[in-house]
Amino acid sequence: MSGLLKRLQGLRKFLKLLLTHSMGRAGVVIFVILGIVVIFGPYMRTVDPMRTGVLENILQPPSSQFWFGTDHLARDVWSQTIYGARIALLVGFVAAAVTTAFGTMVGLVSGYFGGKIDEVIMRIVDFFMMLPYLPLMIVFAAVLGPSIWNIILVIGITYWPFTARVIRSQVLSLKERAFVEASRSVGASDNLLMFGEIMPNVVPLMFAEAVLMVTNAIYAEAVLAFLGLGDVSTMSWGIMLHFAYESGLMSMAPWWVIPPIACICATILGFTFLGTAVSDIMKPGYREARGL
Amino acid sequence: MALKGFAGFAIRKVSAAAITVFAIICFNFVLFRVIPGDPVRLMFGDPRVSAHKLQEMYEKFGLAGSLWDQFVAYLRQLFLHGDLGYSFARRAPVLEVIADKIPQTLMLILTALVIALVVGTLLGAITGWKTGTRLDSTIISVSLTLYSIPIFIIGIVVLLIFAFYLGIFPLGGMETIGAGLTGWAYWKDVLWHMFLPTCAIIIWYAGEYIIVTRNSMQEVLDQDYIISARAKGVKESTILLRHALRNAILPVVTITGINVAFAISGVIEAETVFAWPGMGRLVYASVMGRDYPVLQGLFLIFAVIVVVANLAVDLIYGKIDPRVTVGGGQ
Numbered sequence: 001m002s003g004l005l006k007r008l009q010g011l012r013k014f015l016k017l018l019l020t021h022s023m024g025r026a027g028v029v030i031f032v033i034l035g036i037v038v039i040f041g042p043y044m045r046t047v048d049p050m051r052t053g054v055l056e057n058i059l060q061p062p063s064s065q066f067w068f069g070t071d072h073l074a075r076d077v078w079s080q081t082i083y084g085a086r087i088a089l090l091v092g093f094v095a096a097a098v099t100t101a102f103g104t105m106v107g108l109v110s111g112y113f114g115g116k117i118d119e120v121i122m123r124i125v126d127f128f129m130m131l132p133y134l135p136l137m138i139v140f141a142a143v144l145g146p147s148i149w150n151i152i153l154v155i156g157i158t159y160w161p162f163t164a165r166v167i168r169s170q171v172l173s174l175k176e177r178a179f180v181e182a183s184r185s186v187g188a189s190d191n192l193l194m195f196g197e198i199m200p201n202v203v204p205l206m207f208a209e210a211v212l213m214v215t216n217a218i219y220a221e222a223v224l225a226f227l228g229l230g231d232v233s234t235m236s237w238g239i240m241l242h243f244a245y246e247s248g249l250m251s252m253a254p255w256w257v258i259p260p261i262a263c264i265c266a267t268i269l270g271f272t273f274l275g276t277a278v279s280d281i282m283k284p285g286y287r288e289a290r291g292l
Numbered sequence: 293m294a295l296k297g298f299a300g301f302a303i304r305k306v307s308a309a310a311i312t313v314f315a316i317i318c319f320n321f322v323l324f325r326v327i328p329g330d331p332v333r334l335m336f337g338d339p340r341v342s343a344h345k346l347q348e349m350y351e352k353f354g355l356a357g358s359l360w361d362q363f364v365a366y367l368r369q370l371f372l373h374g375d376l377g378y379s380f381a382r383r384a385p386v387l388e389v390i391a392d393k394i395p396q397t398l399m400l401i402l403t404a405l406v407i408a409l410v411v412g413t414l415l416g417a418i419t420g421w422k423t424g425t426r427l428d429s430t431i432i433s434v435s436l437t438l439y440s441i442p443i444f445i446i447g448i449v450v451l452l453i454f455a456f457y458l459g460i461f462p463l464g465g466m467e468t469i470g471a472g473l474t475g476w477a478y479w480k481d482v483l484w485h486m487f488l489p490t491c492a493i494i495i496w497y498a499g500e501y502i503i504v505t506r507n508s509m510q511e512v513l514d515q516d517y518i519i520s521a522r523a524k525g526v527k528e529s530t531i532l533l534r535h536a537l538r539n540a541i542l543p544v545v546t547i548t549g550i551n552v553a554f555a556i557s558g559v560i561e562a563e564t565v566f567a568w569p570g571m572g573r574l575v576y577a578s579v580m581g582r583d584y585p586v587l588q589g590l591f592l593i594f595a596v597i598v599v600v601a602n603l604a605v606d607l608i609y610g611k612i613d614p615r616v617t618v619g620g621g622q
């Protein structure tokens with residue numbers, strides 16, 4: 001109970017720090033708006049974003065019936081925009097979680113055991129980091145076929161080495177610290193040392209990495225969807241732009257392209273701000289310097 | 293002695309790069325053989341195709357025989373004949389299809405990179421020089437913002453405004469189709485088509501140069517020799533150009549080599565939006581046409597370009613800075 005209370009207090013303190021950071025504040029605002037849209041989307045006067053309409057409703061400008069107008073198949077752009085937030089956050093969070101978890105695992109094992117294991121793992125990491133990331137994602141997505149889960153997998157495959165490297169270097173310095181030595185000297189097992197002693201200390205770094213990874217994932221989903229590698233049976237902002245571009249009609253319907261563009265930019269910037277703020281706050285001495 | 297050190301370093305680096313390239317080739321081979329479903333059948337799209345025709349196609353795409361036989365055949369074709377496979381959609385060897393697009397891509401990317409480098413470095417130097425002023429914070433926030441946004445979005449916005457609504461630039465492509473221009477008029481037409489995609493890449497790419505130069509500039513400006521130059525009463529502009537910028541520019545050179553992967557991503561997005569007939573647009577066309585052999589070839593070429601660029605940066609650094617070549621080159 002007291003553990004939970006302490007954790008809640010820690011969270012409150014963290015949020016307070018985040019809100020005093022100007023970028024953090026902007027990031028939190030964008031994040032909260034997105035959260036509201038994702039949760040209450042179905043109640044926000046939306047219809048099925050994939051439902052095509054009648055001929056007269058094709059490429060209609062915004063009106064009281066269609067708040068953001070309609071696309072080339074007479075589908076409601078407002079609903080597409082609102083539902084697109086769900087895909088963006090789904091891909092962003094799941095991909096970031098998968099990538100960070102896997103990258104952290106690899107970094108932890110590599111850094112902790114060192115020696116031959118470290119060398120082999122780091123060779124693999126370097127190899128993947130060397131590959132040009134967009135072509136890599138494109139060939140994987142093309143080979144795996146269009147689905148939202150494949151996109152998530154592709155993002156994971158592309159970005160895990162970056163997390164692994166960052167975590168590994170942190171683990172390398174942590175494992176030499178006195179508290180790890182102390183634990184080892186009383187006979188703690190490798191598992192306990194890795195997950196009980198070192199892991200809790202890389203969590204803040206892992207968290208900061210995960211927030212920035214959300215940005216990468218949303219970016220990647222948008223680009224892949226735009227390039228025609230997305231799943232056209234689910235509506236995302238990238239897919240909206242793909243349709244608008246492919247149809248050759250986007251100049252006639254600015255209401256069709258402005259919402260997804262604004263949403264992608266706002267979301268990416270929001271998470272970039274949040275990520276920058278989180279890594280600033282996690283830096284040792286940040287609190288002390290501001291008397292918080 | 294020094295030469296020997298560098299030679300050893302160079303040999304290590306080159307062999308490491310060669311191993312990486314070989315690994316990429318293997319990776320590429322495996323990747324395109326785990327495709328769910330049968331690519332050949334997929335291309336025909338008609339289940340009634342004859343067994344004889346299928347067999348012929350398997351052989352043409354190097355998909356006949358055991359996986360090991362395929363791998364050996366793939367390597368032999370690649371190394372002995374420079375053969376990257378055969379494009380079904382375009383009915384031509386992949387290498388030919390790609391080679392056809394390389395000049396257009398180089399033209400676009402080199403122009404954009406050079407301008408981005410010059411503009412970005414200058415703006416970065418100014419912001420580093422004037423850190424904390426209004427000018428500095430404006431430039432930095434604008435460039436950070438533009439740098440975070442996917443380049444295809446910058447491209448669409450630029451295209452909509454300048455091509456569709458203002459109509460001062462073409463909608464895409466590389467030349468006015470059917471105009472039959474020659475000589476100077478032709479090149480003027482190409483430059484006119486090139487303007488928007490180049491601008492999109494510059495807008496996106498300059499941001500990074502601005503930030504890197506700014507940081508490096510701030511560091512340099514704290515050095516003793518700048519302070520002593522100031523104390524001697526050297527003109528501010530001379531300090532900026534002669535003393536500070538010259539030393540601040542090294543990290544900029546490094547990121548140019550290392551960020552080739554970024555440049556490739558940028559060019560794929562920009563060429564797609566502006567229908568520029570280069571390698572990036574070819575990526576898009578191959579994705580849309582499910583032309584796996586071309587996609588495979590493009591991936592291999594992009595990856596090799598990145599490896600070679602990194603090798604070049606390593607070697608140049610080893611040459612400039614002797615400390616790098618000591619200590620096993622790790």
